[in-house]
Structure formats: C-alpha cells, structure tokens
Amino acid sequence: MKIEILLQHVINGLSLGLLYALIAVGYTMVYGILKLINFAHGEIFMMSTFFTFYAITLFGLPWWLGMLVGIAGAALLGMSVDQIAYKPLRAAPRISALITAIGVSMFLQSLAIVIFGGIPESFRTVFPDFFNKIYTIGGEVIVNRGREIVVNAIRIPSITIITFVVTLFTFFILWFILYRTKAGLAMRAVSMDTKAVALMGISVDQTIGLTFALGSALAAIGGILWVGKYPQVWPMIGFMPGLKAFVAAVIGGIGSVTGAIVGGILLGLIEILAVGLMPQMAGYRDAFAFILLILLLSFKPSGIMGKKELVKV
Amino acid sequence: MTIHDKKTLHVRTQILLTIGFIVGICILFYLAEENLNSYMIRIISLIGIFAIMAVSLTLINGVSGMLSLGHAGFIAIGAYVAALLTMSVQQKEASFILMGVAFPINTETLSNIPFFWATLAGGSVAALMAFVVGWPTMRLSGDYLAITSLGFAEIIRIFLLNWNRITNGSLGLKGIPSYTNIWWSWGWLLITLLVIGSFVKSSYGRALRAIRDDTIAAKAMGINVFKHQLTSFVLGGFFAGVSGSLYAHWLTSIDPKPTTLGIMLTFNILIMIVLGGLGSLSGAVIGAGLFAVLSEFLRFVESDMTFFGFTIAGISGMRMLVFSALFIIIMIFWQKGIMGRNELTWNGLYRVIGKLRKGENHGQ
Numbered sequence: 218m219k220i221e222i223l224l225q226h227v228i229n230g231l232s233l234g235l236l237y238a239l240i241a242v243g244y245t246m247v248y249g250i251l252k253l254i255n256f257a258h259g260e261i262f263m264m265s266t267f268f269t270f271y272a273i274t275l276f277g278l279p280w281w282l283g284m285l286v287g288i289a290g291a292a293l294l295g296m297s298v299d300q301i302a303y304k305p306l307r308a309a310p311r312i313s314a315l316i317t318a319i320g321v322s323m324f325l326q327s328l329a330i331v332i333f334g335g336i337p338e339s340f341r342t343v344f345p346d347f348f349n350k351i352y353t354i355g356g357e358v359i360v361n362r363g364r365e366i367v368v369n370a371i372r373i374p375s376i377t378i379i380t381f382v383v384t385l386f387t388f389f390i391l392w393f394i395l396y397r398t399k400a401g402l403a404m405r406a407v408s409m410d411t412k413a414v415a416l417m418g419i420s421v422d423q424t425i426g427l428t429f430a431l432g433s434a435l436a437a438i439g440g441i442l443w444v445g446k447y448p449q450v451w452p453m454i455g456f457m458p459g460l461k462a463f464v465a466a467v468i469g470g471i472g473s474v475t476g477a478i479v480g481g482i483l484l485g486l487i488e489i490l491a492v493g494l495m496p497q498m499a500g501y502r503d504a505f506a507f508i509l510l511i512l513l514l515s516f517k518p519s520g521i522m523g524k525k526e527l528v529k530v
Numbered sequence: 531m532t533i534h535d536k537k538t539l540h541v542r543t544q545i546l547l548t549i550g551f552i553v554g555i556c557i558l559f560y561l562a563e564e565n566l567n568s569y570m571i572r573i574i575s576l577i578g579i580f581a582i583m584a585v586s587l588t589l590i591n592g593v594s595g596m597l598s599l600g601h602a603g604f605i606a607i608g609a610y611v612a613a614l615l616t617m618s619v620q621q622k623e624a625s626f627i628l629m630g631v632a633f634p635i636n637t638e639t640l641s642n643i644p645f646f647w648a649t650l651a652g653g654s655v656a657a658l659m660a661f662v663v664g665w666p667t668m669r670l671s672g673d674y675l676a677i678t679s680l681g682f683a684e685i686i687r688i689f690l691l692n693w694n695r696i697t698n699g700s701l702g703l704k705g706i707p708s709y710t711n712i713w714w715s716w717g718w719l720l721i722t723l724l725v726i727g728s729f730v731k732s733s734y735g736r737a738l739r740a741i742r743d744d745t746i747a748a749k750a751m752g753i754n755v756f757k758h759q760l761t762s763f764v765l766g767g768f769f770a771g772v773s774g775s776l777y778a779h780w781l782t783s784i785d786p787k788p789t790t791l792g793i794m795l796t797f798n799i800l801i802m803i804v805l806g807g808l809g810s811l812s813g814a815v816i817g818a819g820l821f822a823v824l825s826e827f828l829r830f831v832e833s834d835m836t837f838f839g840f841t842i843a844g845i846s847g848m849r850m851l852v853f854s855a856l857f858i859i860i861m862i863f864w865q866k867g868i869m870g871r872n873e874l875t876w877n878g879l880y881r882v883i884g885k886l887r888k889g890e891n892h893g894q
Contacts, residue, residue, distance in 0.1 A: 254673055305862045312597050315676060316804065317861040319599070323797050324854035330847035453788070460684065463677055500692035507681030514674055515666040 221355060225371050226493040227486065232377040232446070234485020235384040239439030240462035241469070241477035242391065243295075243432025249408035249472040250428055252311060256318040257298050258436055259459015260325035265291035265437030266340075266450045267333055273343050280344055288437040295433025296426050298325075304422070329452035340448035348445050350375040376445040387438055388478065394431065395474065404428055408472065461488075461506045468513055470523020479521060484509070544876045552720070559712050571712060572780070573826060578715030579776045580818035582722045584802040585811050586769035589726050591800075592809035592871075593735065594762045595742030599796055600663065600679030603686040604767045606791040607659055608652035608774025609784050610690060610697055613706045615640060615648035616779065621705045625698060632695035645709040649718070649775040656771025657764050659686075664763040668756055683796065690786040702785025703778075710780040718776060719815075722769050727811060729765060738762055742809075794850075801857050806868050813869030820868075828852055 240262055247255045269287030272278045278286065302321045306314045341349070356370025395401035403424045406414045415421050443458065444450055461484060469480025484506060492499050513520070539547075563571060583605065590598045614622075619641045622631050634640055643651075667678045690697045697703070729735055737758050740748040749755055774791075778784050788794055798821065806817025828849045860867065872878070 252673075254676060302858055302862065309865065311673075312591075312595065313861060313865055315597055315673065316800065317858060319797065319800065320854055320857040320861055323850065324858060327847050327850035327854055331851050335847065456788075456793070457684075460677070460681060464681065467674070467677070501688055504685045504688045507678070507685050510681055511663070511666055511678055514670055514678065518670050518674070 219369070221369055221371050222493070226490050228371065228373060228377060229493075230486035230489035231482060232380045232485070233489055234482035235380055236439050236443055236446070236481075237458070237462050237465045237485050238478040238481025239384060239387065239442070240436050240458060241466040241481045242474055243436045244463050245466040245469070245471055245474060245477040246404070246408075246428050246432045248466070250404070250411075250425055251303070251307075251314070253303065253314050253318060254463065255303075255429075255432075256315075256459075257302075257321040257325055258432070259455035259457075259462070260322050260329075261291050261295050261298070261433045261455070262436040262440040262443075262459060263329060263450075263452060263455030264294055264325060265433075265440040266444045266454060267329060268437075269441055269444075270338065270340065270343060270450050271333075283343075284441050287441055288434050291437035291440070292430040292434040295429040295436075299426060299429040326452055326456075333452065335452060337449045337451035340444045340450055343448075344445055348376055348379065352378075374446075376442070379445065380442045383438065383442060387435065391431075391435070391474070400424070400427055404431075457503060461503075464506045464510045467510060468520055470520030473520075473522040476520055476522030483521075538877045539880055547876050555716070559716065563712060573822060575710055575712050575715040575780060577819050577822045578712065578719045579710070579773055579780060580799075580802060580822050581719050581815045582715075582769055582773035582776065583799045584806065584814035584818040585719075585722050585726055586766040586773065587799050588803050588806075588809065588811055588814040589730070589762055589769075590766040592803060592807075592814075593730055593742065594738045594759055596668075596759060596763065597673075597676040598679045598763070598766070599676050599793075599800075600681075600683040600686075601766075601770050601799055602791055602793065602795040603679070603683030604656040604660060604770035605774035605777065605795060606683075606686050606690060606784075606786070607656045608649075608771025609778035609791060610652075610703070610774075611655045611771070612645075612648040612652035612775030613703050613778040613784060614696075615643040615651055616645060616707055616709065617703065617705065618642050625701070625704045626695070627701075629694045629699075635696060645707075645714065645775075645779065649772055652775035653768045653771035656774065657768035660764045660767025660770075661760070664760045664767075668760045668763065680793070680796075683793065687786045687788070687792050690791075697786070700786065702783060702787075702790075704783040706778055706782045706784070708779060708782045710776045715776050715780070718772055722772070723811065723815075726765065726769065729762075730811065734758060734761065798853075801853055804857060804860055804867055807866055807870045807872070809871040810867075810869035810873055812874040813867060813872075816868055825849065825853075 240258065243258050243261075244255060247253060247258070265287040268290040269283045272286040273280055273283035298321055302317050303314060306317055352373045352375065353367050353370040354373065356367045359366050359368055393401075395405060403414070403419045404427065406417075406419065407421055407424045407428075411421055414424075439458075439462075440455075443454075462481065465480040465484040466477045467480070468484060469476030469478070471477075487509065488502060488505050491505050492502050559574070562574060566574075583601065587598070587601050590596055590601075614635055619636060619638060622636060622641065630636075663679065663682045667675050691700055693699070730738075737748065737753045740751070740753060741755050741758060745755060781790075784790060786792070802817035802821045803814050804817070805820055806813030806815070832848050
C-alpha cells in the first residue's frame with residue numbers, strides 16, 4: 218500500500234474519531250455523575266442538526282448564528298430531558314432510569330419524525346462554500362481531454378481542517394471549564410461523591426443540569442460538524458453515531474473525559490482503517506465498533522483510562 | 531387478617547381450574563375462528579406472538595434484572611432461520627434475484643420443512659447466539675449488557691443486510707408461507723408459559739430473583755451469578771427465536787429494516803413489559819394484549835382526520851410518539867405497571883373473591 222493512501226485513511230479516521238470523541242464526552246460526563254447511559258444523547262445530537270438546519274433555511278439566520286442556535290437549543294434540550302425524565306427517578310433503581318432513557322430516545326426520535334418528516338434533507342447548500350472545498354497535497358497532474366486531473370494525491374476536504382481546529386479548541390474550553398472554574402470543580406466533585414458534595418453546600422441538581430448542558434452542547438458541535446461532513450439530516454441520523462460514541466466512551470474507560478477523547482479517536486481510526494484495508498468488508502463497517510466492544514469487555518472491561526471500581530457492601 | 535383470607539385452593543383444584551381455563555379459551559378461539567373476520571383473527575394471533583416476545587423478555591429484564599436490548603436480534607435470527615427452512619426451493623429462487631441462493635439453502639433437504647421443526651430450529655439457533663453473546667457480557671454489570679445487546683442486535687441486522695446469498699440482503703425474504711394462525715401462536719405461548727413459568731418457580735428462578743434484588747448478598751449465599759444469568763438469557767433467547775419464527779410466518783415477508791426486526795421492535799416489547807409490570811409473566815401477557823389492541827386502535831391518529839370540514843393529513847410516526855410518551859409517563863409515575871411483580875394465580879383470585887364476599891356480608 219502506498220504511503221499516500223495510508224495517510225489519507227489516517228486523516229479521514231482522525232476527523233471521524235474527533236467527532237466520536239465530541240459525542241463520547243457527553244456520555245462519559247453524565248455516566249460519571251449519574252451512572253446512567255443517556256441513550257437520548259444521540260437524539261440530542263440529531264435535534265441540534267435540525268435546529269441549525271431550520272434556523273438557517275426557514276428563519277434565514279446567518280450560518281454562524283444558526284450554528285449557535287443549534288448548540289444553545291441542544292444544551293436547553295439536554296437540561297430539560299434531565300429535569301423532566303431523569304430527575305424524578307434519581308432515587309429509583311438504576312434499571313428504571315436506564316429504561317426511561319431509552320423511552321426518551323424513542324420519544325425524541327418520533328417527535329423529529331412527526332415535526333420534521335422522515336425524509337432526509339440535504340445540508341449541502343446550507344453552509345457557506347468554504348465548508349465544501351477540497352485541498353490536495355502532492356500527487357501528479359494528468360491532462361485528460363484538455364482538463365487537468367490530480368491523481369494519487371492526499372485529498373483533504375476543508376471540513377476536515379475545520380473539524381480539527383474546532384474540536385481541539387472545544388476540548389481546550391472543556392478542559393478550562395472542568396479544571397479552572399468553580400463549576401468544573403463542582404462537576405468533578407459530584408462525580409466522586411454526591412453526598413459529600415451536597416454537605417459542602419454545592420447544589421447537586423444545578424451541577425447535574427450544567428453537566429447535561431455542557432455534554433449536549435458538545436454533542437451539538439459534533440452534530441454540526443457531522444452534517445458538514447455527511448451533508449444530510451434526518452431523524453435517524455443520531456442513532457448510529459450515538460451508539461458508537463458510547464462504545465468509544467467504554468473503550469476509553471467510562472467516566473473519564475480524557476478516556477472518551479482517546480477512545481473516540483481510536484474508534485474512528487480503527488473503523489476507517491479497517492474499511493480501507495479490507496474494502497470488501499465495507500458493508501459490515503457499523504459492526505466493527507460492536508465487535509471491538511465485545512472483545513474489549515471480555516479482556517479489559519475498565520477500558521484504557523478507566524479505573525477498576527470496587528463495590529463496597 | 532381472618533382465616534378466610536389465608537385460605538388457599540388445593541393443588542388438584544388449581545390444576546383442574548387451569549385445564550378448564552385452557553379448554554374454555556380453546557372453545558372461545560374455535561368460536562372466534564368461525565364467526566370473526568380474518569382481520570380480527572390475525573390480531574388475535576399477533577397478540578399470542580407479542581405475548582411470547584414479552585414473556586421471554588420479562589424473564590431476562592424483569593425476573594433476572596438484566597437490561598437486554600437485543601431481543602429483536604434474537605427474534606430476527608429465529609425469523610430468518612425458520613423462514614428459510616419452510617420456504618420452497620422455487621420460492622427462494624424466485625425471490626433471490628440479486629445474487630442467487632447459496633448452497634445449503636437451495637437444496638430440497640433444507641426446504642419445505644414442517645413449521646413446528648422450523649420454529650424449533652429458529653429458537654435453537656437464537657439460543658446458541660444468546661450463549662455466544664451472553665458469555666462475555668454476563669460477567670459485567672448491567673449497563674454493559676444493555677449496550678452490548680443493543681450493539682449485537684445491530685450487528686445481526688447488518689449481517690442480514692449484507693449476506694446477500696443467504697438472507698437476500700436489503701430485499702429480505704418474501705412469500706413465506708403464512709402458517710401462523712391462532713392455534714400455532716397461542717399453542718407456543720402455552721409452551722412458553724409452561725417452560726418459563728416452571729423455570730421461574732424453580733430454585734433457578736428464586737436464585738435469579740435473589741440476584742436481581744441484591745447481587746452481592748446472593749453471591750455471599752453461594753449462588754453462581756454468572757451461570758444463573760446466562761441460563762436465563764439463553765432460555766429467553768430461545769423463546770425470542772420461536773416468536774420470531776411465528777412472526778415471520780405471520781408477516782409472510784421480512785426485511786432487515788430497523789422498523790421490522792430492529793430497535794423499534796425491541797422498544798415495542800419493552801413498552802409491553804413495562805405496561806404489564808416488570809417482573810410478572812402474566813403482566814407481560816396482559817401488556818402484550820393491551821399493546822396490540824392499543825396499537826390497532828391508535829391507527830386513527832395516523833390517518834387523515836376531518837375537523838369541521840377541514841381535512842388534516844395523517845402524520846406517520848404519530849403512533850410511536852404516543853407510545854413513547856406513554857412509556858416515559860409510566861416509568862416516572864407508575865413504575866409498577868399493571869401487575870407489578872405479582873402473578874395472576876387461582877389463589878389470588880380466590881382471595882379477591884373471598885374479600886368481595888366478605889364485603890357484601892358486611893354490607894348486609
């Protein structure tokens with residue numbers, strides 16, 4: 218295999234992996250605090266793309282404002298889901314909250330089908346042109362029927378570059394919030410010991426709400442970059458990325474933010490490289506993540522960065 | 531508490547009552563087949579199929595306290611295996627227009643197999659898959675099972691979608707003989723209830739409930755958590771496969787869309803068991819019946835509606851929205867569902883009647 222092709226796969230894998238990482242962080246933060254798999258996270262991702270789409274096309278907002286609407290809408294939606302559906306079940310057995318989370322996910326999905334319709338809408342013309350440019354590195358120029366064609370080059374779509382820049386910047390902000398602000402300190406404290414935190418005079422409910430808002434906003438950023446990459450929006454868009462991002466969070470070690478980022482990037486790389494090296498397996502692409510998950514759970518259940526938890530009686 | 535309340539029926543009386551009940555239902559079904567239209571009869575057989583799905587999921591989710599979201603995967607396996615066995619060679623060759631049929635399936639030996647044996651085979655393959663998936667995941671806490679089983683169901687769907695020469699890919703199987711009728715579906719439901727019911731009553735069932743209520747205490751009592759949970763997972767998988775076979779021969783055409791044999795189906799079964807009460811077999815049957823009836827009744831919200839001369843076009847997906855809203859409301863406000871963890875028993879009925887009578891006596 219040529220080094221260019223390998224590099225191309227690595228770049229594609231990294232850009233997909235960063236998107237998984239953005240979604241996975243939301244899962245891992247909620248799990249760290251509530252010990253709940255927020256199945257609705259993928260649907261919040263989906264809703265954010267719809268918010269952006271309609272803010273730009275229907276209300277004629279400029280694209281950057283549309284994106285902000287999408288992010289803010291997702292954050293609000295995440296908080297309301299927690300308030301309405303999860304908060305009444307804090308004291309209930311964990312399985313009840315988990316089942317409710319599936320219900321919320323289905324509810325948001327069918328809500329999207331009812332409101333927005335089940336037919337995919339194209340995102341291609343919604344974002345400005347510089348989202349759809351493709352840059353090439355290296356390669357040879359061949360003249361074919363008077364037109365110049367570049368072959369064997371590494372092709373980098375501008376959305377990939379945007380993804381790298383935006384994601385890294387977002388992760389920096391996330392780090393800043395978690396490790397340099399009081400709210401972040403509260404979040405980290407709640408994930409360690411809820412009762413002790415409440416005794417210290419920190420509002421646990423507010424902190425949980427903030428966690429949901431932050432996680433959902435990250436998912437929304439991921440969603441907007443996702444539709445920049447795959448320009449189509451429809452109600453089922455969040456299902457697969459949501460599931461895979463959870464797998465990424467488990468790979469990295471659930472509860473650890475760094476782990477989620479590492480797991481996401483790893484999953485994206487593995488997925489793209491596996492399909493790139495074995496093109497005949499392309500149809501099974503979505504299965505890789507879960508096979509990986511089952512293998513990982515058999516050998517190292519705590520993930521890469523996770524700590525092994527001891528259950529005290 | 532008076533002596534009257536504690537009174538229980540003799541075991542022989544209970545068995546006689548049960549047999550009488552079954553005979554009564556058989557007579558009812560016979561009358562139904564003679565008098566009702568084919569639509570109603572199809573709905574009655576669908577209730578039986580849904581009930582098998584719900585009871586098998588209750589064994590895993592309710593009695594054993596594991597959250598499995600892969601039920602549709604096992605149902606899909608059962609459906610495809612059984613359908614491929616009962617279809618005729620000509621039918622297979624006519625519908626596999628993409629790439630033709632692969633070797634072992636296109637032979638006479640593996641076609642036109644009697645429905646009962648095909649269903650049994652579907653259940654067995656599903657049970658085998660349950661064992662393969664359960665082995666690595668049962669060692670972990672419940673959350674991981676939820677996500678692995680969900681992923682597993684998705685893997686099954688992806689394989690069904692891509693295995694063109696065996697499953698006919700995205701086109702699915704068409705022209706499956708419509709064998710499923712009231713007798714097959716409710717007959718299998720009876721078998722399901724007998725097997726799972728006695729399993730739940732046995733020492734295995736007691737151990738499973740102990741694990742559900744307090745895993746660590748159960749471990750301390752020397753219960754092998756892994757073995758018990760895996761057994762119940764495999765048994766649930768078997769009956770899911772059986773219900774899949776019945777479902778395939780009820781639908782007569784199956785495909786790997788998420789709405790047919792995918793996550794939507796799992797979610798529908800979850801609604802049934804949550805409605806009926808997590809952990810109750812009779813509740814699961816009641817939930818399945820209610821779901822099927824409600825689902826037919828709610829068709830009107832998806833059809834065109836006329837208000838004062840204005841016609842509002844029907845919105846597809848409305849039914850799912852109503853069901854998921856109902857689901858969340860039940861989970862928040864009415865977690866016990868209809869039956870909670872109780873079962874419908876003759877003794878229970880006897881006690882209720884006794885109380886009612888006493889109430890009447892007091893009234894006089």
